[in-house]
Amino acid sequence: MxxxxxxxxxxxxxxxxxxIGGVRxxxxxxxxxxxxxxxxxxxxxxxxxxxxxxxxEEYIIESLNWLGIKFxxxxxxxxxxxxxxxxxxxxxxKKYVQQLLDGGRAYIAFDTPEELDAKRSDVANFQYxxxxxMEMRNSLSMPKEEVDALIAAxxxxxxxxxxxxxxxxxxxxLIRGEVVINSSxxxxxxxxxxxxxxxxxxxxxxxxDHLMDISHVIRGEExxxxxxxxxxxxxAFEWEAPRFAHLPLLLKPDGNGKLSKRDGDRLGFPVFPLxxxxxxxxxxxxxxxxxxxxxxAVINFLALLGWNPGNDQEIMSMDELIxxxxxxxxxxxxxxxxxxxxKWFNHKYIQxxxxxxxxxxxxxxxxxxxxxxDAEKVEAIVGLMKERVNFVKELWDQSSFFFIAPxxxxxxxxxxxxxxxxxxxxxELCEVLSGIEDFSAANTEEIVKEWIAAKxxxxxxxxxxxxxxxxxxxxxxxxFDITALIGKEDTIARLRKAVATIK
RNA sequence: GGUCCAUUCGUCUAUCGGUUAGGACGCCAGAUUUUCAUUCUGGAAAGAGGGGUUCGAUUCCCCUAUGGACUACCA
Numbered sequence: 001m002x003x004x005x006x007x008x009x010x011x012x013x014x015x016x017x018x019x020i021g022g023v024r025x026x027x028x029x030x031x032x033x034x035x036x037x038x039x040x041x042x043x044x045x046x047x048x049x050x051x052x053x054x055x056x057e058e059y060i061i062e063s064l065n066w067l068g069i070k071f072x073x074x075x076x077x078x079x080x081x082x083x084x085x086x087x088x089x090x091x092x093x094k095k096y097v098q099q100l101l102d103g104g105r106a107y108i109a110f111d112t113p114e115e116l117d118a119k120r121s122d123v124a125n126f127q128y129x130x131x132x133x134m135e136m137r138n139s140l141s142m143p144k145e146e147v148d149a150l151i152a153a154x155x156x157x158x159x160x161x162x163x164x165x166x167x168x169x170x171x172x173x174l175i176r177g178e179v180v181i182n183s184s185x186x187x188x189x190x191x192x193x194x195x196x197x198x199x200x201x202x203x204x205x206x207x208x209d210h211l212m213d214i215s216h217v218i219r220g221e222e223x224x225x226x227x228x229x230x231x232x233x234x235x236a237f238e239w240e241a242p243r244f245a246h247l248p249l250l251l252k253p254d255g256n257g258k259l260s261k262r263d264g265d266r267l268g269f270p271v272f273p274l275x276x277x278x279x280x281x282x283x284x285x286x287x288x289x290x291x292x293x294x295x296x297a298v299i300n301f302l303a304l305l306g307w308n309p310g311n312d313q314e315i316m317s318m319d320e321l322i323x324x325x326x327x328x329x330x331x332x333x334x335x336x337x338x339x340x341x342x343k344w345f346n347h348k349y350i351q352x353x354x355x356x357x358x359x360x361x362x363x364x365x366x367x368x369x370x371x372x373x374d375a376e377k378v379e380a381i382v383g384l385m386k387e388r389v390n391f392v393k394e395l396w397d398q399s400s401f402f403f404i405a406p407x408x409x410x411x412x413x414x415x416x417x418x419x420x421x422x423x424x425x426x427x428e429l430c431e432v433l434s435g436i437e438d439f440s441a442a443n444t445e446e447i448v449k450e451w452i453a454a455k456x457x458x459x460x461x462x463x464x465x466x467x468x469x470x471x472x473x474x475x476x477x478x479x480f481d482i483t484a485l486i487g488k489e490d491t492i493a494r495l496r497k498a499v500a501t502i503k
Numbered sequence: 504g505g506u507c508c509a510u511u512c513g514u515c516u517a518u519c520g521g522u523u524a525g526g527a528c529g530c531c532a533g534a535u536u537u538u539c540a541u542u543c544u545g546g547a548a549a550g551a552g553g554g555g556u557u558c559g560a561u562u563c564c565c566c567u568a569u570g571g572a573c574u575a576c577c578a
Contacts, residue, residue, distance in 0.1 A: 013578045048577055113576060120575095125504065127574085158576050176508070185506050185574085193576045201578050225507060225573040246508085249571070253514080256570055304527095308516060312526045331516075333509045334571065341515065341528045388540050398540080417538080463537030475539035 004215040006038025010064075010071075011205070013045045014056035017276035017285060018063050020337075021220065021250040021259060024302045028247060029218045030069045031303070031325035041212060042074030044085045045205070047198045054279055057085075063273040067295045068318055073212075081212040086204050093199040096207050096237070097159050097192045105236040106191060108157050109138035110150060127187045130165040159192040161202075161233065169228035174216075174245035174327045181228040189229055202226065206233045209242055218245045218327070221334075245327050248306050249334040259337050261285060269339040273298065292391035294353075297346040305335045315348055347390040355383040361392045369396060371403045380485055384477045398475075402485055405494050406472025409502050413474040417464040423499045425462060426469060428455075430492050439488045441480040448480075469498030 010026040012018060033040040042064075044057055061076055073079025083089060100106035109128075111119075115137075120126045133140055138160070139147045151157065167183040191203035199207070209217060224246045234241035250259045253267060264271035264285065275287035288298050300316055308331075309316070309324045316324065350358065359378040366373055385399045409418075432451045436444055452462050467479055470491060476482060483491045 011578090015578075045578065051577065109576095111576095116576085125574090127505095156576090160576095179507070181507065187574080190576050195576070200576070205578090220572090221508070222572055222578090228507095248509080251571080258571080304515065306515090310517075312517080314515095314527060331509095335516090336514060338514050338528065344528055385540095387542085413538085460537050467538055471538085473539085477538095477540085479537070 005213075006033055006036035007041065007213055007215050008033045008038065008218055009041040009043050009074075009209070009212065009214050010069075011043040011045045011208075012060050013048065013051070014053060014060065015048070015051045016053050016056055016278070017261075017272040017274070018056075018060045019259075019261070020271050020273065020288075020302070023063065023067065023069075023273055023298075024250065024305060025218065025220055025247060026064055026069050027067075027299060027302055028307070028325070028327075028330070031322050032216065032218060032327065033072075034322045035325055038215070039072040040070070041079070041081070041214070042071040042077070042084065043208060043212070044075050045201060046085060046087045047201060047204050049087070049196050049198065059274065059276060066289055067273060067299055081208075086208065087198070089204070089208070090197055092211070093192065093204055093207055094197070097199065097203065100161070100191070100236060101159065103236070104162070106159050106161050107133075107139045107188075108147060108151070109133075109136060109160050109188075109190075110155060110157050111137050112156075128160065129163060129184070129187045133160075133162075133188060157194045158190045160188040161191050161229070161236075163188055163229075163232065169231055171224075171227040171231055171244060173224070173227070174243055175248075175330050176224075176246060176332060179224065179227070181225075183228070183232065186229055186232075202229060202233065206230055206237070206239075210234070210237070210239045214242050216245065217242045218247065221246045221249050245330070248331055250305060251334040251336045253337045253339060258334075263337075267339065269342075292393050293342075293346050294349045296352075297342070297349040300349070301342045301345040305337070306331050315345075343390045350386055350389060350392070353386075355379040355386070358382045358386055358392065358395075362395050365393050365396050366403065369400070369403075373403060377402075377485060384481055384485075401471045401476065402482070405490065405497070406470075408472065409468055409498065410473035413468050414502050417461075417468050417474065418502050419461060419465065422461075422465040422502075425457060426465060426495050426499050429462070429466065430495050433483075433488060433492055433495075436488065439484060441478070441484040444483055445480040466495075468502070470494045 008029040010029050012022055030040050032038075042061070044060075046052055046057075057075065064071075071077055073081060073084070075084045097106070101108070111128075116128070126132065128136065135141070140162075163183050163186050165184040168180050169183055171179045171181070173179055189202055190200050192199045198204075208214075227244055227246070231241055251257065252259050252263050259271060261271050270286040270288050270291050272285050272287045273289060275290040276285045277283070278285070289295075296317065299318055299321070300314075303316065303321050303325075304314065307325065307329055310329055356375075356379055359375055359382045362378060362382055363375075366378065381399050381402050382395065385395055388398050389395055429448070429451075432448060433444070436447055449459075452459055463479055464474070467474065467476065470479070470482060470486070486494075
């Protein structure tokens with residue numbers, strides 16, 4: 001391998017929200033670049049003016065920013081290769097298109113899209129290539145004067161790459177090894193359209209990767225079939241081609257096929273990093289961020305979908321991933337998207353957060369429920385409850401009773417735990433509690449247990465009824481941790497209310 | 504239809520010719536617990552099929568099957 005400096009790019013098209021598979025591609029590029037001390041470039045491939053969606057570019061940048069995937073050069077940052085938006089590079093492409101034309105490696109074609117459609121429905125498996133191009137309307141089949149006249153008359157045309165047939169083109173893929181495709185199955189790809197004076201993806205991509213000195217092209221497997229075309233293009237320009245690595249696809253969790261936005265809607269999980277509102281339809285799609293995912297968890301989860309470090313380690317920070325990542329440990333086959341495992345990763349990362357950090361994230365949720373609580377109390381509660389949840393917002397379901405006294409009591413639990421003697425015992429318990437000075441968990445527990453022992457009550461019966469009265473159902477952490485947090489007054493009030501209410 | 508890529512527990516995957524085929528998620532069971540969770544322990548669960556090569560194939564080769572991607576003046 002050449003000693004070229006590692007430079008990779010993530011080159012999305014601003015046609016909508018960034019798909020989670022695209023995020024993974026960006027991540028692998030990033031990990032690879034950083035591991036080799038190389039550069040990561042963000043290029044926006046907006047050569048299709050038809051499909052441009054306003055806001056998409058900003059969305060992409062914000063998403064990657066949230067996830068901690070950083071760029072060294074590109075749109076929004078600048079750099080020696082600027083501009084990084086392909087629509088701003090028209091003149092550059094024109095020059096290279098002309099070079100191909102002058103060298104006889106490409107030609108001008110006048111066939112309209114309608115004519116081609118007609119031809120395709122007419123002739124089965126029609127392909128615009130060496131076997132058919134002389135029958136078409138182009139600068140190869142027509143006299144030069146006619147071509148010039150048509151152009152002078154303002155007739156729209158495209159420039160097609162002239163592919164020589166019957167040649168085995170070898171793509172050396174870092175993940176898949178040698179992939180050989182015969183050039184005869186390739187068509188004379190359109191490289192440039194006079195209508196909008198823009199190149200198509202293939203030309204723009206090759207020119208930019210060359211000009212930006214990209215050393216490795218790491219992209220989705222959907223590009224593998226066109227990789228030979230790209231190799232041929234590099235050869236036509238006499239440029240050194242970058243190394244290629246085609247990543248396996250992210251598949252639907254159930255059934256088969258590529259993971260799509262629809263699957264997320266259908267199965268109820270996000271396929272986009274951030275919430276996205278389609279400017280045309282107004283449809284809103286959920287995002288990982290809004291669903292309560294920690295960026296670290298999304299990164300870790302995605303990293304392991306198609307790659308592994310070769311041992312049993314699963315929890316890895318971005319820095320560790322950068323250390324451990326390698327293209328030759330990427331799998332070749334597609335990975336079904338396992339949303340359940342994603343949740344588990346989030347659970348793991350929540351456990352790693354400090355109580356203060358978690359409390360800060362929980363505060364807005366409390367506010368939504370109309371609860372005002374001081375940070376210290378929330379921190380303590382979060383510390384008690386975090387191991388039970390996958391998401392910060394689940395904290396509310398688990399711990400709302402800390403903030404709001406139960407309005408009603410779970411029927412099943414009441415039936416099972418509230419005995420005939422419970423009202424009397426709970427009233428007695430109120431007396432015991434009211435006499436306690438130090439209401440800390442340890443002290444309260446000691447005194448209450450002494451009382452239970454002295455009275456020879458059944459510990460389980462007392463505690464379960466106590467819990468029902470304070471929490472409203474049969475759940476929650478250690479009882480005395482709860483009472484210490486809600487305080488003596490509230491504890492007693494809840495007990496009295498339960499005695500008056502539960503039958 | 505054509506071309507290319509792929510194929511180990513339900514899912515993500517380990518294994519670079521010799522293993523009781525390992526781990527994780529999920530699932531089930533048990534233990535712990537004043538409840539619910541958590542946690543811990545255990546369990547069920549896999550080499551698509553057929554041919555070769557080899558003393559020996561999950562591993563290498565071929566065929567078949569299945570899945571996927573691509574096959575635009577989209578990326």
